[in-house]
Amino acid sequence: MALRAFGDTPYMPLLSLRPAELRAIEELPEKTKDKLFPIVVLRPWLSANMLETGLERLADAYNDRPTIVIVSALELSDTPRLVHEQLASLRLPAGGYAKWCQFIAARPNFVPAIQITDPGHIAEQISCFHALGRGMAVIVDNRTLPGLRALATVVGGLTDGGIDTCFVIDLGKQTSDPLERAVLVVAYCTSIRQHCPNATIAISGSSFPADFVGREQQEIYERTLFNAVVGQLGAEGLVYSDRGSVRAEKQSGGGLPKPRIDYPLDREWRFYRTETEGFPGYRDRATHLLRATRPDGARIFDAQIRVWGTLMIERTAAGDTSAIKTPARSTAARINLHLHRQTFYNDPVGLHDTDDEWAG
Amino acid sequence: MMISDSYAWDMLTPGNKLRIARFQSKIPVDLVGLANDLGLKVKAATLEPGKSGEIRPDGAGSFIIKVNRHDSHGRQRFTVAHEIAHFLLHNHLIGTGISDDALYRSNQNDQVEREANRLAADIVMPTKAVSNAIATANALGISDYESALADQFQVSRSAMAIKLGRTSTWR
Numbered sequence: 001m002a003l004r005a006f007g008d009t010p011y012m013p014l015l016s017l018r019p020a021e022l023r024a025i026e027e028l029p030e031k032t033k034d035k036l037f038p039i040v041v042l043r044p045w046l047s048a049n050m051l052e053t054g055l056e057r058l059a060d061a062y063n064d065r066p067t068i069v070i071v072s073a074l075e076l077s078d079t080p081r082l083v084h085e086q087l088a089s090l091r092l093p094a095g096g097y098a099k100w101c102q103f104i105a106a107r108p109n110f111v112p113a114i115q116i117t118d119p120g121h122i123a124e125q126i127s128c129f130h131a132l133g134r135g136m137a138v139i140v141d142n143r144t145l146p147g148l149r150a151l152a153t154v155v156g157g158l159t160d161g162g163i164d165t166c167f168v169i170d171l172g173k174q175t176s177d178p179l180e181r182a183v184l185v186v187a188y189c190t191s192i193r194q195h196c197p198n199a200t201i202a203i204s205g206s207s208f209p210a211d212f213v214g215r216e217q218q219e220i221y222e223r224t225l226f227n228a229v230v231g232q233l234g235a236e237g238l239v240y241s242d243r244g245s246v247r248a249e250k251q252s253g254g255g256l257p258k259p260r261i262d263y264p265l266d267r268e269w270r271f272y273r274t275e276t277e278g279f280p281g282y283r284d285r286a287t288h289l290l291r292a293t294r295p296d297g298a299r300i301f302d303a304q305i306r307v308w309g310t311l312m313i314e315r316t317a318a319g320d321t322s323a324i325k326t327p328a329r330s331t332a333a334r335i336n337l338h339l340h341r342q343t344f345y346n347d348p349v350g351l352h353d354t355d356d357e358w359a360g
Numbered sequence: 361m362m363i364s365d366s367y368a369w370d371m372l373t374p375g376n377k378l379r380i381a382r383f384q385s386k387i388p389v390d391l392v393g394l395a396n397d398l399g400l401k402v403k404a405a406t407l408e409p410g411k412s413g414e415i416r417p418d419g420a421g422s423f424i425i426k427v428n429r430h431d432s433h434g435r436q437r438f439t440v441a442h443e444i445a446h447f448l449l450h451n452h453l454i455g456t457g458i459s460d461d462a463l464y465r466s467n468q469n470d471q472v473e474r475e476a477n478r479l480a481a482d483i484v485m486p487t488k489a490v491s492n493a494i495a496t497a498n499a500l501g502i503s504d505y506e507s508a509l510a511d512q513f514q515v516s517r518s519a520m521a522i523k524l525g526r527t528s529t530w531r
Contacts (some may be wrong), residue, residue: 310406
């Protein structure tokens with residue numbers, strides 16, 4: 001019995017140990033936190049020396065709820081710290097990724113994503129996690145997708161056909177041909193199900209753009225793709241995933257972005273950008289968003305979605321200089337709204353019923 | 361140091377004093393238990409900008425309290441106590457609802473808000489329990505106990521400072 005059934009969640013956002021992402025999840029209503037099931041990439045937390053600093057921040061944000069975790073790929077650093085050594089240690093394949101297994105076993109709310117860098121040590125690792133009984137995720141990205149069939153064969157053989165297992169097909173950066181890619185993803189799902197008929201499959205990617213000049217909106221292609229796959233295979237056993245409206249690719253610097261307020265909708269993002277620097281720019285854009293309408297006259301901004309991201313935009317428009325005043329805060333507000341929206345996709349009642357029982 | 365209950369405490373009926381005292385037997389005070397005992401629902405919510413809390417009719421004969429979930433834990437507790445105080449002292453004034461901003465100002469006059477502040481302090485920081493905690497601190501030779509008491513009673517340090525008479529009083 002897994003810590004949490006993968007099929008029970010409508011949404012598995014792939015997040016990182018980064019301030020905006022953790023702030024966004026921390027401020028969600030408790031019922032939203034309960035409903036989504038995050039996959040968190042473990043990486044160095046800011047300039048902290050120890051991995052534990054980031055883990056403590058994660059615990060502050062998401063408490064002891066079941067959380068799927070994976071070790072980040074190697075990140076080059078000008079000033080290697082102890083945390084880089086810790087992560088390197090967790091990546092070691094020796095003994096069936098024994099260090100990783102020990103790390104997971106010592107943290108009762110963590111659900112492991114298996115590491116698949118060394119085929120010779122995968123089976124032992126899967127056996128370890130299967131015995132642990134918390135469930136496991138198998139994240140397959142563009143680099144490892146060619147070996148999907150072989151991997152599914154191994155996983156299926158060691159988990160009674162994928163019991164308490166979730167494959168995450170991570171397509172990375174999404175492009176504007178989601179329907180074409182859906183054909184490919186259907187084939188991946190079929191391949192997984194041949195060997196792991198009991199497994200859940202999450203489909204992930206991100207089309208959040210890197211360039212906003214002249215761009216006022218962007219379709220969420222990963223949502224379009226997922227809906228297309230569901231249209232062919234049915235929703236049973238499939239879970240939507242994305243990067244929580246964070247880019248799949250790494251940013252390459254480029255200075256402080258111009259003030260921008262982003263507004264996530266179900267299937268698209270709206271962008272309100274200005275050349276006006278500083279808080280006046282954010283305030284102007286937030287005010288513009290609050291007034292913006294669709295061609296039919298309906299307001300784009302939904303003030304009835306009472307979550308932190310909504311409040312931040314309202315406070316910014318009202319001139320509260322402690323609200324959105326930096327790109328980081330703007331990003332956190334966007335992620336917060338995006339996570340809530342995608343958790344309650346096609347559920348307008350849940351989307352607007354944001355009050356929690358007060359715990360005292 | 362002498363601390364005492366406020367005049368707002370004296371406005372309560374004997375029955376309500378006893379009722380509150382039942383939930384003050386352990387520290388921190390069980391505000392959820394007290395609210396439920398009074399028939400009140402308490403929700404954590406994202407309120408409009410600048411709002412800390414509100415109390416409104418729930419449409420079923422009682423009232424619902426909402427507290428800003430993005431405030432600190434200590435502040436949320438004081439806000440809930442403040443709204444409970446409105447229920448106990450100003451039931452007849454609630455009408456369609458009282459909504460309090462960050463300074464606990466509302467559509468009610470200052471006197472009403474002062475009373476709610478003082479009773480809220482008496483609810484979350486019971487005078488006898490605070491006095492006992494001070495005596496314990498003194499016995500242990502701890503002079504700077506304000507922060508420790510704030511943690512113990514799960515209130516903000518500024519709220520405890522006012523209770524201890526170290527800074528200006530509630531509005």
